[in-house]
Amino acid sequence: MIRREYTGNARRARNYIWNAAGRYDFEPPYIAFYPTGEVDMYFNMVIGLAVKWFDMDYLTAFFDSYRSSRSADEYDEFLWLGIENCVFAKELPERPILAQLRTDRANDFFRIQNSLSRQQVEMQSMAVYDQQAARWSEVLGRHVLLAGKKRKMYEFLKFEGNLDTEGLVARMNEFFEEFFHFTPGISEEKRSFRFADSLRRGFGKRRGSSEKLMVRTADGGGITDKDVQLTHTAGMRYGFAPDKKDEDYIRACFGDCAYSDAEMRILEEALCTDGDAACRLWVVKPQRNGAEAGALINAQDFLTKAAEQRRRNEKYCEKNALMINESIKRLSAALGTLFESYSRHLPEKARAGRLVARNAYRLSVVHDPYVFLRDGDETENNLRVTLLLDASMSRLYSQEKIAAEAYVIASSLEKIHIPLEILSYRTIRGFTVIEKLKESAEKRADSVLRYTAGGWNRDSLAFRTVGRMIREGDPNRRQSHILLILTDASPNDSMPIASGGLIGGKEYEGELSVREARKAVSALREDGIRTSAIFLGSSAHLDNVHQIFGKEYVRIQTIAQLADGVSKLIAMILRESPPD
Amino acid sequence: MSDILDFLREEGVSEDLIRGAEEFRGRYPVSEEYRDRVPEPQYYYYGKETWEMALAVLLAGRNLLLAGPKATGKNVLCENLAAAFGQPVWNVSFHINMDASYLIGTDTFDGTRVTFRPGPIYLCADRGGFGVLDEINMAKNESLAVLHSALDFRRAIDVPGYDLIRVKPQTRFIGTMNYGYAGTRELNEALSSRFAILSVPEISEADLDRLIKKSFPDINPKICTQFVKLFVELMRKTEKAEISDRALDLRGLLDALSLIREGLTAGQALRMCIVDKTFDAYEQSLIMDVVKARIPAELDRTISFE
Numbered sequence: 001m002i003r004r005e006y007t008g009n010a011r012r013a014r015n016y017i018w019n020a021a022g023r024y025d026f027e028p029p030y031i032a033f034y035p036t037g038e039v040d041m042y043f044n045m046v047i048g049l050a051v052k053w054f055d056m057d058y059l060t061a062f063f064d065s066y067r068s069s070r071s072a073d074e075y076d077e078f079l080w081l082g083i084e085n086c087v088f089a090k091e092l093p094e095r096p097i098l099a100q101l102r103t104d105r106a107n108d109f110f111r112i113q114n115s116l117s118r119q120q121v122e123m124q125s126m127a128v129y130d131q132q133a134a135r136w137s138e139v140l141g142r143h144v145l146l147a148g149k150k151r152k153m154y155e156f157l158k159f160e161g162n163l164d165t166e167g168l169v170a171r172m173n174e175f176f177e178e179f180f181h182f183t184p185g186i187s188e189e190k191r192s193f194r195f196a197d198s199l200r201r202g203f204g205k206r207r208g209s210s211e212k213l214m215v216r217t218a219d220g221g222g223i224t225d226k227d228v229q230l231t232h233t234a235g236m237r238y239g240f241a242p243d244k245k246d247e248d249y250i251r252a253c254f255g256d257c258a259y260s261d262a263e264m265r266i267l268e269e270a271l272c273t274d275g276d277a278a279c280r281l282w283v284v285k286p287q288r289n290g291a292e293a294g295a296l297i298n299a300q301d302f303l304t305k306a307a308e309q310r311r312r313n314e315k316y317c318e319k320n321a322l323m324i325n326e327s328i329k330r331l332s333a334a335l336g337t338l339f340e341s342y343s344r345h346l347p348e349k350a351r352a353g354r355l356v357a358r359n360a361y362r363l364s365v366v367h368d369p370y371v372f373l374r375d376g377d378e379t380e381n382n383l384r385v386t387l388l389l390d391a392s393m394s395r396l397y398s399q400e401k402i403a404a405e406a407y408v409i410a411s412s413l414e415k416i417h418i419p420l421e422i423l424s425y426r427t428i429r430g431f432t433v434i435e436k437l438k439e440s441a442e443k444r445a446d447s448v449l450r451y452t453a454g455g456w457n458r459d460s461l462a463f464r465t466v467g468r469m470i471r472e473g474d475p476n477r478r479q480s481h482i483l484l485i486l487t488d489a490s491p492n493d494s495m496p497i498a499s500g501g502l503i504g505g506k507e508y509e510g511e512l513s514v515r516e517a518r519k520a521v522s523a524l525r526e527d528g529i530r531t532s533a534i535f536l537g538s539s540a541h542l543d544n545v546h547q548i549f550g551k552e553y554v555r556i557q558t559i560a561q562l563a564d565g566v567s568k569l570i571a572m573i574l575r576e577s578p579p580d
Numbered sequence: 581m582s583d584i585l586d587f588l589r590e591e592g593v594s595e596d597l598i599r600g601a602e603e604f605r606g607r608y609p610v611s612e613e614y615r616d617r618v619p620e621p622q623y624y625y626y627g628k629e630t631w632e633m634a635l636a637v638l639l640a641g642r643n644l645l646l647a648g649p650k651a652t653g654k655n656v657l658c659e660n661l662a663a664a665f666g667q668p669v670w671n672v673s674f675h676i677n678m679d680a681s682y683l684i685g686t687d688t689f690d691g692t693r694v695t696f697r698p699g700p701i702y703l704c705a706d707r708g709g710f711g712v713l714d715e716i717n718m719a720k721n722e723s724l725a726v727l728h729s730a731l732d733f734r735r736a737i738d739v740p741g742y743d744l745i746r747v748k749p750q751t752r753f754i755g756t757m758n759y760g761y762a763g764t765r766e767l768n769e770a771l772s773s774r775f776a777i778l779s780v781p782e783i784s785e786a787d788l789d790r791l792i793k794k795s796f797p798d799i800n801p802k803i804c805t806q807f808v809k810l811f812v813e814l815m816r817k818t819e820k821a822e823i824s825d826r827a828l829d830l831r832g833l834l835d836a837l838s839l840i841r842e843g844l845t846a847g848q849a850l851r852m853c854i855v856d857k858t859f860d861a862y863e864q865s866l867i868m869d870v871v872k873a874r875i876p877a878e879l880d881r882t883i884s885f886e
Contacts, residue, residue, distance in 0.1 A: 012869070016869060016873070019816075019873060024820040024822070041872070095873070097876055352686050352697065353681060363693075371689075564821060
């Protein structure tokens with residue numbers, strides 16, 4: 001029933017815990033659910049009350065001390081029964097309704113037990129079930145049918161209400177000694193192990209014979225169960241420039257380039273210069289719908305996994321629909337008010353307002369009172385927003401979240417009629433691929449769910465390319481442009497920074513790549529494209545994001561923060577450099 | 581309700597300040613035409629320190645800006661201040677489309693000729709009273725520029741094409757603002773420098789308890805405590821952005837108690853006055869969870885009131 005993981009109704013469960021604890025500044029170590037998946041209101045309150053009344057760090061360390069045991073889950077269940085009795089006694093004078101909630105919980109226990117299938121019943125720990133049934137029977141005033149050691153355990157688990165943290169831990173230690181003949185104790189350091197981190201530490205850039213784009217198939221919540229390898233082609237010009245085979249692979253994975261050969265040549269000559277001289281560009285509209293017959297075998301694998309990832313993105317959005325819809329409402333309301341300031345209301349005739357002097361004669365001559373002007377409801381909007389998503393491999397662990405966040409932003413802007421274009425970028429086999437996930441004119445935001453991650457990210461080249469594309473779309477500079485980049489501020493490419501025609505060159509990573517990205521952002525801003533970042537990444541890269549974007553960024557860690565974060569960011573952008 | 585100045589004395593507010601308000605009333609009596617604009621507050625604002633700061637600012641002839649989150653009683657305090665000084669109120673609710681013509685006035689046609697229809701700021705300045713500028717930071721800063729000369733030492737409004745209006749000596753402007761909420765913006769320095777800014781604190785548990793008991797003298801003290809804690813829990817949840825501030829409605833809480841006294845159950849009353857203030861289903865469920873963890877749904881007036 002009590003497990004150390006957050007799924008589904010996790011936020012609602014957390015709110016029970018935080019509310020009972022009277023604090024919101026911690027991540028609950030446990031969340032309680034019924035076997036049916038319903039959130040267990042009462043027990044989540046118990047967890048919150050434990051935080052309120054005890055030193056939870058101390059208790060969590062105690063729980064961790066027996067974590068390696070096969071019976072750890074059982075022990076959790078026993079101990080929480082004990083803690084429940086204790087916090088109930090402590091809290092009842094302040095919260096009289098707790099008695100009723102406890103009774104309701106007892107009734108729910110038996111109701112749910114009666115609804116379980118035989119398999120579910122058999123999967124339960126009978127030892128735990130006996131204790132729970134006894135506890136809830138007593139709460140309901142029923143006779144407790146236990147004897148011998150079980151009865152002794154049942155009595156023991158009625159932890160008194162006057163215990164402090166040390167007293168509670170002492171009681172729990174006594175429980176283990178009495179009934180399981182060992183003492184977990186409390187370890188000096190909390191053990192922590194992050195599977196994802198160990199995978200990431202194992203990962204590194206390699207150069208080898210072939211480079212293949214692989215899409216992770218994990219749960220998108222930050223944990224991966226697949227290693228990812230990315231190797232790099234040995235190139236020709238400058239020793240590593242892409243060749244025809246690479247171009248064919250890119251075409252097979254992403255589709256035909258949106259520009260003609262001639263246009264791409266012009267673009268590459270303008271943008272693939274200096275340190276990017278060996279690089280290539282590819283701009284596409286999303287065309288892939290799964291593996292097609294005759295596609296390159298390497299590409300087939302990518303296409304299949306990309307289609308799979310789309311389904312995962314859609315499922316993630318369905319699962320979190322309530323939170324996503326709420327975020328859309330909040331963000332669109334906030335942005336609507338912000339952007340209102342920057343849209344001009346077209347004047348309309350009215351019976352009161354600013355007198356149009358040259359029409360004043362109409363009042364007496366033709367008895368027309370509509371000789372005034374006031375600001376009408378129709379607005380003239382000259383603002384356009386581009387959302388650019390980093391689709392490199394470092395985003396593999398967060399694909400669903402990124403797609404959902406982009407969906408929220410797209411839907412919010414669509415609600416307030418601000419045109420939004422969504423692009424993603426990645427670098428693979430020397431090609432920086434800009435993929436149009438959503439055109440400005442497109443109303444629906446669903447197409448952003450095609451987002452998949454994989455490859456490197458040559459941020460500086462991608463930013464300059466997108467800047468060029470924005471200018472191509474508005475050659476007369478009639479509009480104001482905002483470019484929001486969803487990034488983890490970790491530019492990294494297997495293609496080195498070319499240096500004066502010599503073979504070799506410095507790696508595109510670390511400080512050098514950050515510097516290149518910063519130059520690109522500065523150039524965009526000088527060109528009047530207001531560029532800022534929505535940072536969804538590791539704290540290790542906070543310095544990078546600050547170097548690249550200055551103060552114009554916001555850090556988002558959960559979708560719930562998106563509305564406030566993005567609206568504050570845009571308010572800052574508009575304040576610092578209001579549209580013309 | 582007794583005179584608000586008696587209430588201030590009960591609260592222990594400085595006698596000098598109270599006397600100052602009494603003298604103000606005597607010096608600036610209100611004409612019969614505007615007597616119905618002098619508020620008769622239904623609720624009093626609790627907070628001695630806040631009262632003293634606000635009274636001092638207004639007695640010094642300055643304008644006051646009350647800044648703070650929702651449900652801190654800013655509008656109640658505005659009304660109370662006008663009542664304390666015995667002055668009529670002109671309320672202006674600011675919004676994004678507000679412009680100078682709305683505030684100062686606009687041209688209109690009265691059937692025979694073009695005339696000037698004065699706005700609330702013009703009337704307040706010209707007739708003498710308290711102008712309440714509610715949510716002042718919702719409007720664009722350029723729209724508020726017309727207020728500058730009324731708010732600073734010039735105390736005048738130059739209406740283009742018409743006349744120069746001198747702001748009456750008893751006129752004060754009291755702004756309110758929520759800072760940092762969605763849709764709000766920074767007040768530019770030119771405007772904020774023309775106000776004395778008072779951060780209105782969240783109502784404390786003790787003050788809320790007194791407010792409820794003052795409004796419902798027959799309430800069961802234990803039930804009162806639970807309603808106070810309910811409000812505090814909603815306040816915390818709003819601060820942490822787990823829910824919006826729609827449900828954080830102090831008037832809603834008091835309305836719910838009124839409905840319980842009229843015969844509804846607590847579940848029904850709280851649903852109407854608190855939970856359903858938000859129209860988002862998920863948010864309603866979060867708010868309902870807080871309510872269920874405090875107040876029994878079937879609680880009725882026989883238990884709630886003595």
